[in-house]
Amino acid sequence: MISPTTIDQVFETARVEEVIGDFVQLKKAGSNFKGLSPFSDERSPSFMVSPVKQIWKDFSSGKGGNVVAFLMEHEHFTYPEAIKYLAKKYNIEIEETEQSDEQKEQASERESLYLVSEFASSYFQNILYKTDQGKSIGLSYFKERGFTNETIKEFDLGYSLDDWSAFTDAALKKGYQLEFLEKTGLTIVKEEKQFDRFKGRVMFPIKSMSGRILGFGGRILTNDKKAAKYLNSPESPIYHKSKVLYGIYMAKQSIAKEDNCYLVEGYTDVIQFHQRGIKNVVSSSGTALTSEQIRLINRLTKNITVLFDGDAAGLRASLRGIDLILEQGMNVKVCTFPEGEDPDSFARENSLEELTLYLEENAKDFIQFKASVLYEESKNDPIKKAETIRDIVNSISKIPDRIKKEIYIQECAKIMDISEGVLFSTLAQINKKDIQEADKKYKRDYQKSFEVIKNKQTVEKVDVQYVLEREIIKILLLYGNKTEDFEDLILKENDLGELILEPVIQEAKVFEKVFLDLQEDEMEFTNEKFKHLYYTIIDELNKHADFNLKSFINKVDGDMASEITTILMEDERYTLDDWNRMNIFPKEKNHTVAQLVSETILSLRCFLIDQKVKQFQAETLKNKTSSNTSVLEEVKDYSGLKMLLSRKLNRVL
Structure with a gap:
């Protein structure tokens, strides 16, 4: 605990x-x-x-x-x-008791998978540094790649013994269940036998953005032609390779700071760049780039520079990934290395200054890159050249921003020596086809939606009491402990026997004023969630003179904290849009706290009076008797009170 x-x-x-x-x-x-x-x-x-x-x-x-x-x-x-x-x-020392075997058994499946993965990572690091096989094979390999001890420890690199079940036996001995070893993919279970998936491999832990270990990549070091050179953990409840980027945990702050992300192919590319001093780099870990991985980067920056090996054969296959990046509305540059070089080897052989300069000078716009790759294959063949141009225009069509589209069309016209008019015409054809497809989908979806709603006869009305109860909760959260001068309205008869509201100034804390007013009129919250929240806040304000909103949110349960957040942040929604840019200036709230409290309570009173009048009217129609004098008198009194309250509301508003 x-x-x-x-x-x-x-x-x-x-x-x-x-x-x-x-x-x-x-x-x-x-x-x-x-x-x-x-x-x-x-x-x-x-x-x-x-x-x-x-x-x-x-x-x-x-x-x-x-x-x-x-x-x-x-x-x-x-x-x-x-x-x-x-x-x-935040470097805060934390004390906790060791988990017992019983607690481990009670942990959820997901937590158990994380625990197993954490143990595996520690185990592989221990093997790397503290066994003869680990040092002579695993550590030697990392040193040959040029990795320092600091880098090896920073990336938690390790080694799995060349033994059929060394890891599995160690994990079982420590009390980890075979079920979770199998689900993480660390252990392969067949009939009565179980053996290690990553036998005889150097290990690269794959971490989430927060640093949790999701899975592993393992590289074999022997010349076994039957075994895959690189092996990744299989899909599991915690590891989805299409949604993970290797190195994102180490790179996230640098990506946001530099406002650019370098995208490479392999584990060692990431590590070598990081060691050299370029830390805003991630890898798709040998898998084809996916939309989910791009969105992961998109949260941190709008700019991606894709780094390719000097191998020309693999370039064309990688072009699809660029189109996916463009679809996300991101800016793409591409940089290739000299023939025979890859990001790992180039970073190892060059200083930080040389590497940085090379990336700056050789990073091309995606149009220039795509044109240079495809043009070489088609420069002497008009048919192929036409296909190449269409391919490039098709990439441009993926870009959501219209201004960027036009600029790229102009750039493409210059590079491919073709008129802009033809390219715009081609773009229009592609867009028209996309629009037609989207239109068909829209009509299908609309038809389904129409089938669902066509039998609806009524329009949902605004729940006034819900809105007002919500506003009261908000007032208590933001201003509950504040002392204000309130103008109270005391109902009196004047010399003519008419009901009038006489104002009286009283000093009180906001929560006391709200509580007493609601209690005096016997007004109850109809929304159960708000009712529970209301009494919890009143109790907290009553007990603690130094009520702190942040501390209060941290103390309540998750559902209540979520509801509080929704209430408090609702007014912030309009700031998400840049209204000022469109010469639209939302009106700022400038009421005093006392006015806000009075207005809300008065509005709730008016609403409840209105409900009471409607109730009397319904009873009168239902009974249809001639002796409705008392009911009519009550309706008259309530209507008069509502009129007085409305006048007060108008003055406040």
Whole structure:
């Protein structure tokens, strides 16, 4: 168990904008930060972070909460794991008891898979440094590649013994279940036998953006022609190779800082670049680039530089990945190395200055690159040249931004020596075809939607009481402990016997004013979630004169914290759009707290009076008797009171 003091220290130290900034590229938006949602595929920001309130809200998925809630949602951490992650990030010492065998058994499957992977990583590192085989084979290989001890430790590199079941036996002896060893792919189980998947390989742990070990890559060092040179962990509940980039944990801060990401092919390419001093580099680990991997980079930067080996044969096969990057609205450059060189060897043989200069001078725009690769194959064949041009224009058609499209068309016309008019015409044909396909899909989807909604006869109305109850919760959260001068309205009869509202100024704390007003009129919350939240906040404000919103959010359960975040961040939604650029200036709220409280309570009173009048009217129609004098008198009194309250509301508004 983690001590409450340590948890409090973590919450006091951790900054939500700093933690989320490690996973999402955030841009300033007034007093807040905005960015692309890490929970959905989008091109316009709907993700908001509030440094003042220390909360976040994702309007596209509806998720929100504090810094721990983000880690639990994004990285699938348990609560203790999120606290440990933050403690490590902010160098806070954390005490916890060793997990018993019983606790290990009770851990969820996902957590168990992570525990097994963490053990495997430690085991392989231990083998590398503390066994003769590890040092003579594994460590020697890494040294031959030019890796320093610091780099080997930084990337947690290791070695798996050339033994059929050395790792599996060690894991079972430590109490890890065979079921989870098999599910992570570390152990292969066949009938009564089990053996190590990565037997006799140097090991590269594959980490998530937060540093959790998801799987492994292993390289064989013998000349066994039957065995694959590189072997990756199979798909598992924690490892999906299409959604993972090797090196992203080490590179994320540098990618955001440099506003560019270098994309390479192999593990050693990443490590060699990192060791040389270029840290904003990741790898797709030998698999074809996927949309999910691109979106991972897109959260940190809009700029990708793809680095290819000098092998011309593999270039054409890699062009599809560039189109995928363009579809995501990102900027792409391509850099190739001299024949016979790859990023690993080139970084090893050149200084940081030489490597940086080479990348700057040789990184081409994707149009120039694609044209140079395809043009060599088609320069003497008109038919092939036409196909090449169409291929390039097809790539340009993937770009969402119209201005960029036009600029690239002009660039392509110059390179391929063809008129812009022809290229624009070709682009229009491709776009028309895409539009027709999209139109067909839209019509299909619309037909399905229409089938669902065509029988709906009523339009959903705004729930006024829900809105007002929600506003009361918001007032209590933001201003509950604040002392204000309130103008109370006392109902009196004047000399003519008419009901009038006489104003009286009283000083009170906001939460006391709200509580007493609601209690006086016997007004109850109808929404159960708000009702529970209301009494929890009132109790907290009553007990603690130094009520702190951040601490309160950190104490309540996940569902309540999410609801609080939604309430507090709703007004921030409009800042996600750059309204000022379109000469639209949203009106700022300039009410005093006292006015806001009075307006909300009065509005709720008016609404409830209105409901009461409607109830009386319904009863009158239902009974249809002549003796409705008392009911009519009550309706008259309520209507008069509503009129008085409405006048007061108009003055406040």
